[in-house]
Amino acid sequence: MRSLERHRDVGAYTLGVLDEADAFRFEDHLTRCPLCALRLSELGSATRQLTLYRRATPGPVHPFAVPGPRLLDHLLAVLAAHRRAGRRRLLYGVAAAALVGAGTLSGAALLTGGGDPAVRLDATDERSGVRARVTAAGEPWGSTVELEVRDGAGPRVCRLVAVGRDGTEQTVTSWRVAGHDARSTTVHGGAALRPDQIARYEVRTAAGERLVTLRAR
Structure with missing residues (x-):
């Protein structure tokens, strides 16, 4: 493949769709091409957005919506x-x-x-027995969020919802509680709201039952 065609592979390489042989050849080209290295860095932000979209999109949604x-x-x-x-x-x-x-x-x-200093919130709901800790860090596009949750009432599917100060809601991430297991689970996700725009986080079941609420200070 000619060098000009190698330049066009940067998008496919960023998305991970090149086969093993083409990826190896592009990586070899990348060590000698500062232009492709710059483009790879610029596409990183868009790739992270697509990854967050995949994580935040419910299963029933068609991937090519x-x-x-x-x-x-x-x-x-x-x-x-x-x-x-x-x-x-x-x-x-x-x-x-x-x-x-x-x-x-x-x-x-x-x-x-x-970005802004990380925000850490902790809460325990006495009724459900669910304990949770949210750590959110500001990004130019919104927030990256880490959730550590202890829920011994599975099996069930849960999700973390960010509720904005304007009342809007965004699903940050979702996960499955495998069974009656009191060990902590850590999941990651993202929201388009910045930490100072979020009034609270809610851990809910897939059916909408609120398990624990973490309120911003």
């Missing part, structure tokens, strides 16, 4: 925010290095370009 007309605009906005965040991190790093070189960093707070 027609997207809404604003999906492309949303993905482009996410990509632009990712690029802006990368530029801010670079500028903060340069500024910090300059301060160190001048010897003026004594006692000063170092600026970092990361």
Whole structure:
């Protein structure tokens, strides 16, 4: 395959649809092509969005459901925010290095370009006996969420729902409680709401029964 065609493989490689031989050849090309390395980095944000969509989409939804007309605009906005965040991190790093070189960093707070500090919430529902801990971190596109939950009343399917301060609801992730097992389960997901836009998280059964509520402070 010609080098020009290799450039076109970056999208397929990012999505993991190249066969083993083509993936090996593209990785070899990637070590010598800074342009493809840059494109691979830029496509990472869109790939994460597709992964979150797959995790958050209920099983009955067809994987090739027609997207809404604003999906492309949303993905482009996410990509632009990712690029802006990368530029801010670079500028903060340069500024910090300059301060160190001048010897003026004594006692000063170092600026970092990361997102908002992680939010951690804990709650136990005495009625259901379910205990949960949510850790949410801000991202340019919303929040990444980790849930640790202890539920000994399976088997059942549960989901984590983020309820916005405006009353909107988004399913963050879902999982199956295998049986009467009191061990903790950890699952991950994401929401388009930022942590400060979320009023509470609710662990619910697939039938809608509320098992435990974690309220933002």
